[in-house]
Amino acid sequence: MAEPENAEVLRAAATGDQKAWESIVDRYANLVWSVARSFQLAQSDASDVSQATWLRLVEHIDDVRDPDKLGSWLATTARREALALLRRGGRDVPAGAATDFVGTLAGSLASSDEEPDAGVLRDERDAALWHEFRTLSEPCQQLLRVLIADPPPSYAEVSAALDLPVGSIGPTRQRCLGTLRRRLGST
Numbered sequence: 001m002a003e004p005e006n007a008e009v010l011r012a013a014a015t016g017d018q019k020a021w022e023s024i025v026d027r028y029a030n031l032v033w034s035v036a037r038s039f040q041l042a043q044s045d046a047s048d049v050s051q052a053t054w055l056r057l058v059e060h061i062d063d064v065r066d067p068d069k070l071g072s073w074l075a076t077t078a079r080r081e082a083l084a085l086l087r088r089g090g091r092d093v094p095a096g097a098a099t100d101f102v103g104t105l106a107g108s109l110a111s112s113d114e115e116p117d118a119g120v121l122r123d124e125r126d127a128a129l130w131h132e133f134r135t136l137s138e139p140c141q142q143l144l145r146v147l148i149a150d151p152p153p154s155y156a157e158v159s160a161a162l163d164l165p166v167g168s169i170g171p172t173r174q175r176c177l178g179t180l181r182r183r184l185g186s187t
Contacts, residue, residue, distance in 0.1 A: 132184050
């Protein structure tokens with residue numbers, strides 16, 4: 001069964017339909033979360049940004065001009081909320097803020113029935129990967145973090161989240177991944 005169109009779901013949500021709200025949140029929660037985490041916010045701060053983003057949608061649901069671009073609207077709002085939080089609290093990023101998200105992701109991908117040596121090798125590989133990832137430029141880290149959201153965001157949503165032209169996302173992604181591959185090849 002196909003998902004209802006954004007316009008239909010937004011209209012229903014505006015009237016208080018809980019199922020419509022759940023549908024919107026299910027569709028876009030990962031995008032909002034990945035945008036917040038792309039700013040290397042601690043998990044609690046990313047949660048605050050996420051909640052503030054959803055609150056803005058509640059407050060401005062009737063102001064969404066193009067329901068088909070709801071993902072872009074949410075990504076832009078999450079970016080603005082993250083930047084506002086950083087302005088209010090300074091630019092201090094807790095040590096390990098990037099790795100707690102990565103560790104959770106890597107742990108969820110691990111197989112429970114693998115050989116003990118395989119786990120050690122995987123952990124070493126992951127540690128090397130994330131060490132090199134943290135040496136990438138801030139824009140590269142942000143872009144790659146947003147692109148790993150599940151489901152993957154559209155380029156329009158990425159553009160809105162990071163304030164990048166849509167046409168530069170693919171080439172920038174390629175350059176960032178190429179840099180990461182080269183650095184991993186030299187370790």
